Each structure stands twice: as structure tokens, then as C-alpha cells.
Amino acid sequence: MWIAEVGYWSVTASSMAFTLFFLFIVSLCTCTAHVPLIIWTSEGAILPTLTEPTAGEIVSGEKVVSYLQSALTTLPNRVLLFLQDKLSIEDFTVHGGVFGNKQDNVFINLESALQASTPLIxxxxxxxxxxxxxxxxxxxxxxxxxxxxxxALNQLQLDPSQPSFLVISIPYTDSVQPKELLRKNDEIIGDVLSVFKAHGVPYTAVYTGLRPSYVSHDSLTSLSPGFVGRSLLQAKPQPPVKPPVTFSNATGRPCILLWADRLNISYEKSDWIDLGPLTFNTPVSLEGSVCNETFSSLVLNYQNLNTSNQNFKSFQLIFLMRNIFFPVSARNWAVLDKLELKYDGRTATFNGSRGIFSPAEFSFSCQTVGSGQSPLLVPQSSDDNATQWNILFTEFQIQGFGVPGNFSYASDCAGFFTPGIWMGLLTSLIMVLILTYGLHMIMQLRTMDRFDDPKGPGISVPLND
Structure with a gap:
């Protein structure tokens, strides 16, 4: 039996219009090959304050999950997912009742539900x-x-104390007029919500689509594999950016972030092994990781790691970071103190404090981090195992303190005087020297004080005996 206390909380129509107006403005800056997602709650449940994405930001799956996890800390753990086959932001801006005629609004039930909540769009x-x-x-x-x-909702019986995940699939066919189809889908949403309201059951609702209903020609050229035709400066479709490794503290807030294009390691001059696919493409175990205000440890656990000349049953890549206050700069710095490789009971330790550091509120970024030429990871003198390993991380970025959700501003490892800057300064110096020499030669020119007249007598210079 469903038992719940239902309160009432409403938002004015003007605030709803402002929310959808913000949604419309942001949609002008985003590519149409994306789908919108709306999260709202039942009456009486207040959605916690969540950081809205910036204008033009494409929200990833990890961020959506973080939104849902943050919301479920105080909201009902009964999630209703209205999953439409196709949905685009244009469905709201064209067929909604905020910007056009109220009589033509097809989202009457949806907007009524959003007005009784604090939606996240x-x-x-x-x-x-x-x-x-x-x-x-x-x-x-x-x-x-x-x-x-x-x-079948009236016959459904759920335990209010246990979380539940209900999926209501909503069709979208191109053979039907979008306006009429969206009106019918809005009625389906209204019927489902009315059943929960009648039983006094709180819920957290999500409305999104599997793919966009409006796709521009530019989006087709870059997203459709079978597209054939001409386009200006056509580029090959780029693979999606892999999300960073995220470790969260006990409250569920991210506290350590790691990203890299490649995590290459080599044992005893064997072939390079890239740990990137095992780290980012598949969820890697972070067991043993810890984080607090002064110390962070990110542990990446691998099983049955095979090299060309060795097989490791267990392998760990450990990043040890410290938050240290330096009186000279009067600020805290995040330092990658050590990088440890633990394998089959042995440990190889590299010191990274000489070159891998950044302000505590920033992330550290570097194009290459390794133990080869110009190393940022130096084997400890007392550690013989570290000399057996070679490390090369490319497009490396890490942050262990003050994580706001995504990476903060990156402090790059590249020095200010890069080779390009040195070449420009040297060329400018040569040009200045040439100009100075030319001016000096011009200033040394002298004119004659007397001139020979070809029509008159010649100038005679008497010579004294």
C-alpha cells in the first residue's frame, strides 16, 4: 500500500516563463544534435539547489548521474523516467505555450507539473x-x-521504503504531425502523474528522449555515417570525449579527478602498455582511494596485467597528493608527492613533487608526464624497482583538492618561455640590431663644405713649402 505525506509548493508563472526562456536562449548556442532533459518532483518535494550547466555546455552522462544522486539525497527515491523516442529543444520552443499562443500549447500537463516544483532543465x-x-x-x-x-499503474504495488525505477516509453513517429503527437504524449504524462497524485505518492520525474527529433543539415554531415554529399570543410566525426576518473567522498561529492589520453607503462624495456582503455572506457576499481583537505590518494586497481615479458596478477597505480602551504607564496599548493606502482608484492616509487604541482584550487595539466627525458617523475634513489619501469602519460590532467564537480582552471606545466617565444624574441632582437646599425650609419654621413663649379675656374689649393 502506498503511504506518503503530500504537501504543496508552487512557483509563479513568471518564474516558469523565465526558466523556459533561459532554456530557449541556451538552445540557440547548442548544436541541435542533442536532446533536452528535465527533472522535477511531486508537490511537497523540493528539488535541492543544483548548479545549472553553463550556456552551450553539453552535459555528459556522469554529470547527469551526479545530478540525480544529489537530488535523491533529499527527494523521493521513486524515479519516473518518461523516455520518448525522439525529443529536441525545438519541441518546447515551437509547440510550447510560453513564446507563442497559449491556445496552441501542447504541454499543458507538463507545464502544470513544472510550476508545482523547481525543475532542473x-x-x-x-x-x-x-x-x-x-x-x-x-x-x-x-x-x-x-x-x-x-x-497498468492502478494495479501496481510498490514498497514505499525501497527505491524503484519506473520507465514509461512514449512513442514518436514521423508519420504523425508533431503537434498532435506531442499533445497525446503530454496527456500520457498527465495520466501517469494524476495516478501518483491520487494515491499521494511522492516521486522524482525525468523527461528526455533517445535521440533528437530536429537534426540540422550540419549535424547530419558530422553524425550520420551514411551521409553522402558535399559540404564545406567537411570533417570526419570525432569520437566522444571519454569522461575522467572520478572518486567521491563519503557525502557523494567528487574530490579527485584524473584524465589522460594515454597511460603508457613499460617494464624492463618491454613494449608499451596503454592503461587508458582499462581506466576510462571501462569502470576501473578505485578501492583504497581516500581524500581529505590535506591528503588525497587515488588508487587504480587492475587484474591480470600482461606485458611482453611479464604477467602481473594484481597491479595498482597510486597517485599520492598533498595540500601544502608555502609561506613564500602565501598560498596552498597541490603537489603530486609520489606515484607508486604496486605489483605482486613489490613497489616502484617515483617522486613527482619537483615538477607536478599547482595552486590548490586549480588542476594540474601537462602534455607529457613521464620518467624519460626531462622527467617529471624521478625514481627514488633508494628504490631499485623504479628503475625497471618507464612511464609516459600524455595529455595528463589531475586534481585532488577543491573539486567543484568538473576540472577547475588548469595550471599547465609548460614554462612561459616556450620554443616559439624564444624564436620570436631572437628574431626581434636581430631585426632591432639591424635597424640600429642602419640608423648609426645614416647618422655618420657627412656632406662636403665646398663644391667644384664646372663653369668657373677650378679650385686651387696652394701648398706651403
């Missing part, structure tokens, strides 16, 4: 994320999804 959700949004929510809630039809 994400205008641009990454297309690959939208396809896997059901799997992301399942992992965040820890319960399998239950696909239902609106007509």
Missing part, C-alpha cells in the same frame, strides 16, 4: 548519453528498471 544532453540514460539511472539507483504502461 538541461538543454543539451550528449546524444550517446541519451541512448544509455536508462542504464545510467539503473546504476545510480541500484535497482533494475520496470517498464510499465499507464493503464
Amino acid at each position: 538541461l538543454p543539451a544532453l550528449a546524444w550517446p548519453t541519451a541512448v544509455s540514460v536508462e542504464e545510467l539511472f539503473q546504476e545510480a539507483l541500484g535497482v533494475p528498471p520496470l517498464h510499465i504502461v499507464p493503464s
Whole structure:
């Protein structure tokens, strides 16, 4: 039996119009090959204050999960996912009742639900994320999804004390007029919400789509593999950017971030092994990682790591960072104190404090971090195992303190006087020297004080005996 206390909390229509107006403005800056996502709650449940994405930001799956996890800390753990086959931001701006005629509004039930809550609107959700949004929510809630039809809600019995994940699939076909189809889908949303309201059941609702319903020609050229035709400066589709490794503290807030294009290691001059696919493409175990205000340790655990001449049953890559106050600069600095490689009971330790550091509120970024030429990772003199390893990380970025959610401003390892700057300064110096020499030669020119007249007598210079 469903038992819940339902309160009432409403937002004025002007605030709702402002929210959708912000959604419309942001949509002008985003590519149409993305889908929107809306999160709202039932009456009486207040959505916690969440940081809205910046204008033009494409929200990734990890950020959507972080939004949902933050919301479920205070909201009902009964999630309703209205999953439409196709949905774009234009469906709201063209067929909504905020910018046009109120009589032509097709989202009457949806806007009524949003007015009774504090909705979170994400205008641009990454297309690959939208396809896997059901799997992301399942992992965040820890319960399998239950696909239902609106007509079967009255017979459904759920335990209010246990989390539940209900998925209501909404069709979208190109053969039907979008306006009429969206009006019917809005009625489906209204029927589902009315059933929960009648039973007094609190919920957290999400409305999104699997793919966009409006895709521009430019989006087709870059996203459709079978597109054939001419386009100006056509570029090959780029693979999606892999998310960083994120470790969260006990409260669920991210405290350590790590990203790299490649994590190459080599044992005893063997072939390079890239740990990147094992770290970013598949979830890597972070067991043993800790973080606080003064110390952070990120532990990446691997199993059965094979090199060309060795097989390691267990392998750990450990980043040890400290937050240190330096009186000279009068500020705190985040320092990568050590990098440890633990394998089959042995440990190889590299010192990174000489070159891997940044202000505590910034992240550290470097194009290459390694133990080869111009190393930033130096084997400890007392550690013989470290000399057996070679390390080369490319496009490396890490942050262990003051993580706001994503990476903070990056402090790059490159010095100010790069080779390009030195070449420019040297060329400018040569040009200045040439100009100075030329001016000096011009200033040394002297004119004759007497001139020979060809029509008159010649100038005679008497010579004294």
C-alpha cells in the first residue's frame, strides 16, 4: 500500500516563463544534435539547489548521474523516467505555450507539473548519453528498471521504503504531425502523474528522449555515417570525449579527478602498455582511494596485467597528493608527492613533487608526464624497482583538492618561455640590431663644405713649402 505525506509548493508563472526562456536562449548556442532533459518532483518535494550547466555546455552522462544522486539525497527515491523516442529543444520552443499562443500549447500537463516544483532543465544532453540514460539511472539507483504502461499503474504495488525505477516509453513517429503527437504524449504524462497524485505518492520525474527529433543539415554531415554529399570543410566525426576518473567522498561529492589520453607503462624495456582503455572506457576499481583537505590518494586497481615479458596478477597505480602551504607564496599548493606502482608484492616509487604541482584550487595539466627525458617523475634513489619501469602519460590532467564537480582552471606545466617565444624574441632582437646599425650609419654621413663649379675656374689649393 502506498503511504506518503503530500504537501504543496508552487512557483509563479513568471518564474516558469523565465526558466523556459533561459532554456530557449541556451538552445540557440547548442548544436541541435542533442536532446533536452528535465527533472522535477511531486508537490511537497523540493528539488535541492543544483548548479545549472553553463550556456552551450553539453552535459555528459556522469554529470547527469551526479545530478540525480544529489537530488535523491533529499527527494523521493521513486524515479519516473518518461523516455520518448525522439525529443529536441525545438519541441518546447515551437509547440510550447510560453513564446507563442497559449491556445496552441501542447504541454499543458507538463507545464502544470513544472510550476508545482523547481525543475532542473538541461538543454543539451550528449546524444550517446541519451541512448544509455536508462542504464545510467539503473546504476545510480541500484535497482533494475520496470517498464510499465499507464493503464497498468492502478494495479501496481510498490514498497514505499525501497527505491524503484519506473520507465514509461512514449512513442514518436514521423508519420504523425508533431503537434498532435506531442499533445497525446503530454496527456500520457498527465495520466501517469494524476495516478501518483491520487494515491499521494511522492516521486522524482525525468523527461528526455533517445535521440533528437530536429537534426540540422550540419549535424547530419558530422553524425550520420551514411551521409553522402558535399559540404564545406567537411570533417570526419570525432569520437566522444571519454569522461575522467572520478572518486567521491563519503557525502557523494567528487574530490579527485584524473584524465589522460594515454597511460603508457613499460617494464624492463618491454613494449608499451596503454592503461587508458582499462581506466576510462571501462569502470576501473578505485578501492583504497581516500581524500581529505590535506591528503588525497587515488588508487587504480587492475587484474591480470600482461606485458611482453611479464604477467602481473594484481597491479595498482597510486597517485599520492598533498595540500601544502608555502609561506613564500602565501598560498596552498597541490603537489603530486609520489606515484607508486604496486605489483605482486613489490613497489616502484617515483617522486613527482619537483615538477607536478599547482595552486590548490586549480588542476594540474601537462602534455607529457613521464620518467624519460626531462622527467617529471624521478625514481627514488633508494628504490631499485623504479628503475625497471618507464612511464609516459600524455595529455595528463589531475586534481585532488577543491573539486567543484568538473576540472577547475588548469595550471599547465609548460614554462612561459616556450620554443616559439624564444624564436620570436631572437628574431626581434636581430631585426632591432639591424635597424640600429642602419640608423648609426645614416647618422655618420657627412656632406662636403665646398663644391667644384664646372663653369668657373677650378679650385686651387696652394701648398706651403
